Amino acid sequence: MRRALWVLAPLVLLVLCGLAIALGPVPLGLAGVRDGLLGVGDANAIAIVRAIRLPRLVLAVIVGAALGMAGGALQGSLRNALAEPYLLGVSGGAAVGAVLAFGAGVRGAFAIPIFACLGAGASVAAVLLLARAAGGRADPRVLIMAGVIIGAFANAVIMVVLANAPPNTVRGAVWWMMGSVADAGWPQIRWLGAYVLVGAAVLLLMARDIDVLALGEEPAAALGLNVDRSARRIYLAASLLAAATVAAAGLIGFVGLMVPHIVRAFGIRRHRALLVGAALVGAALVVAADLVARTAMPPAELPLGAVTALLGVPFFLLRLRTLA
Amino acid sequence: MIAFREVSARYPRDRRDVLDGVSLVAAAGSVTAIVGPNGSGKTTLVRLLLRLLPLRAGRIELDARPLPTIDARAFARRVAVVPQRENAVFSLPVHEYVALGRYPHEGPWRAATARDAALVDQAMNDAGIAELAGRDVRGLSGGEWQRARIARALAQDGAALVLDEPTTFLDVGHEMAMFELFAALARAGRAVLVISHQLNLVARFADAMVLLHQGRVAAAGAPATVMQAAILERVYEWPLVVTRDPAVGAPTLVPLRGRRGSSGRERSRPPEPPS
C-alpha cells in the first residue's frame, strides 16, 4: 500500500505537469508545445509556453508542496487531524498585510508579497505570545483558540479597511484573497523556491520530533523531547512556510488540510515519509486545481482558492463516510 | 538513583502547595512504590520528573546529579517514564509505536540498528503483546493499550523505570504478570518506581513504600511499616483492617462497609463476627 504512493504520486504529478504546459486558452498542439519549450519556432508560442505556462506551473508545484508539508507537520504536532497551515494566524495576518498594501497604493512586484509576509509573521508571533500569556505553554487547544482569536481580529481589520476603500482597492484585495498563481514570474519564483527549500529541510529534520509530539505532551516529555521548544519550532517553521505561499499566491485553502489525509490513507505514518509524500501530493493537487481554474471557463479564470475549496468539500464528505 | 529531596511544588493559579517538603528515594535494584489517596500529589511527582512543572523548593537528583544539569534526552536514556494517561490520536502499528521508545537514543541522521529492533522485540515480549505487533494502536483494548505503553518504556532501555498507575485496565492475570516483571527488572539491577492504587499488590512486590497524604509523606519504609491500619484509616478516611495471610506473605488491606452503606464516609465499628 505504501509503495503505491511512491509510484503513483510522482507519476500523477508528471502527467499533470505535462497537461499544465500543454493546455490553456490558446490551443498550441503537441508540436507547438514542444517547440515552445525548446525555444524554436513561433515567438508567440515560445512566449506562452516559457513565460506564461511554465512559471505558473513551477509556482503551483512549490506552493502545493509547501502547503502539503506545512499541513502534515501541523496536524502531527498539534495532534489534530483537522489542523491546516493557516491555523496559527497565517491567513488572517497575511490578508491584513496585503489589504493594507492595496489600500496604501503600494506599488512594485514584490510589494504585496512582502507586506503579506510581514503581516503573517506578525500574526503568528501574536498567536504564540497570546497562547503563552494564557498560560498554555505549547498546549494545542490554547494555540488553536489563540489562532481563532487573532484570525477574527484580522478579519475585522480587513472589513474596516475595505469598507472605506475605493472600489479599485476592494476589487484588487478580494482578488488577491481568492488565491491565484497567475502572476508567476521567475524572480519571485527563485526567492520562493529558496525559501521553501530551507523551510522544508527544517521540517524534515524535525520529522522525528513530530512523531514523538504526536503522542501527547507527557509521553513526548517522557521520551526526552523538549516539548515547548520543539513544538514552537515546528509551528514557526510550518507557519512561515504557509506564509510564504500566501505571499506568493494568496489564500489557497484546503490543500494543507486534505493532503496529509490522502498520504495517510496510503498507510504512511512516520512523518519523514509523510512530509515527503505530502509535498508530492500537494504539488499535484495545486497543479490540477490550477489546470481546472484555467480551462474550465476560458478565457476567464476561476480563482484558485475557489477550485481547491470545491475539491475539498466532496473529499471531506467521502472521508466522513469512511470514518463513520 | 532517583531522589526527591524536600520537594515542594504548586500548580499555577493554585493557592496551596500540591507537594510540601516531600523526600523519597528510588534506589537501584529495588521496587519503590508511592501510594496515597486521590489528590495527594503522586502524579505531580511524575510531572516534576518530566519537568512539566517547576519546583518551588527542594531538589530532584538522578545519580546524585541535580535534574536541571541533565539534558532531557540524556534523562530519557536513563529513565523511562510511563505517564498515567495517553490518547492515541493517529493510527500507528503497535510495533512502530513501541519503536518510538528508541527516540532518546536516536539522532536525526542515525538509522535504526539491529540492536534497536532486538530491544523493541524484547520489550513487546516482556509486556506480553508480541502477537499484537501489526495491530493499529487505536484498535487496542484498554489493557492492551496500557501494556503497549509499558512496552514502549521498556524499549527505552533505561536504568530506571517510572510508572504512574500502570495496571488500571489490566485483569488479574496481566496485573500480576506486570508486577512480576517489575520485580524481575529490579532484581536485574534497575530502579523501579511505581505509583499505584493497588495497595495490596504493591505491598507484596515493593521493597519500599511511600504513603503520601495531602502533599506530605505520611509514612515511609518497608511495606510492613506503612501498612498499618491506624495510619491508613486516617489517610484514606475509610474504615479498614490490615490482615496478614500466610499464603500471601504480605500485609493485606481490607476496607470495611461504611455506616450508610457505600456512600457515607463515616467511621463505623467493624461488624461483629458471626458466632
Place this chain on the structure above:
Amino acid sequence: MPRASGRDDFGGELPRFAIPPRRIVSLNPATTDLLFAIHAGPRIVGRSKWDLYPDSARLVPSLGDALRPNVEAVLGARPDLVILYASEDNRPAYDRLREQDVAVIALRIDRVEHFDRTARLLGSLTGNAAAGAEVADSVQRTIARVRDATRTLPRPRVFWRIWDAPLITIGRGSFLSQLVDIAGARNIYEDIAAPSQQVTFEDVVRRDPDFILVGPEGGQIVARDPAWRAIRAVREGRVRIVDTTLVGRPSVRLGEAALHLARLLHPDADVR
C-alpha cells in the same frame, strides 16, 4: 492629469510604429468604442468582455476581463498593440507583456480631458491623426455649446445615485461630475476629491439636492422605497432617469451625454 506626451499612464514609453498596428487588442470599453469611432474597428482582434459598444464591437472575440486580463489569451491573438486600462490590477499583465516585447500602453480614461487626449493619441498611433482630432474636437464643440447654453441659467444642485447598497455617489474626480458641471448644475458632493464615494442617506437629506439623477433600475427603487421620500427632491417629483448607455464611460458620445443631462436638469430652457 494628462501626462506629458511620450509616456503612458504607467510611466512607460509610448511605442513608435513604422507602420500603423494592424492587430490591436483593446481591453477597455472606452478605447474600443473610440477605435471604432476613428475607423480602426476592423483592426481590433480582441476586446474585453465589457466592451459592448458600438454593436459591431460584439463581433470581435472577447479575451476575458478588462482587469487582470488573461495574458495568455492576449498573446494568443498575436497583437502588435495592446491597450489596457491603467489600474494597478493590470500592472502584472502590463509588465508581462512588455517582457515579451509586445507594444502595450496603459491609459487612464476617467475624465473628460483623458478622453480628449486618448482620442488624439489613438488617432496618431493608428496612423489616422486626423480622425482622432476630429472626434476630440467634435466632442469639445458640443461640450462648449452646452456650457454656453446653460451659462445664464440657475444652477440646480444635483445628487447622482450610482449605487444603492451601499449608497455610492460621484465626487469631483469623476467625469460624471464634470458632465454635471458642464450641464450647468452642481454636484452636491463636489467637495469630495475621489471619483466615487460611499455616503450616508442622512447626509444626502441634509445636503438637500434639487434633483436626483438615477439609472432606470434605480428609478424604480427610488419610486418604490418610502425612505427616499425624506428627500425634498423626491417628494417634489424631481427624480430624473439618466440614459446609462450615454454616460457609462467617457466615450465619443460625451457631448451627447452633456446635452442629455442639460435637458434633464433644465426642462424649461431649450438647450440644443
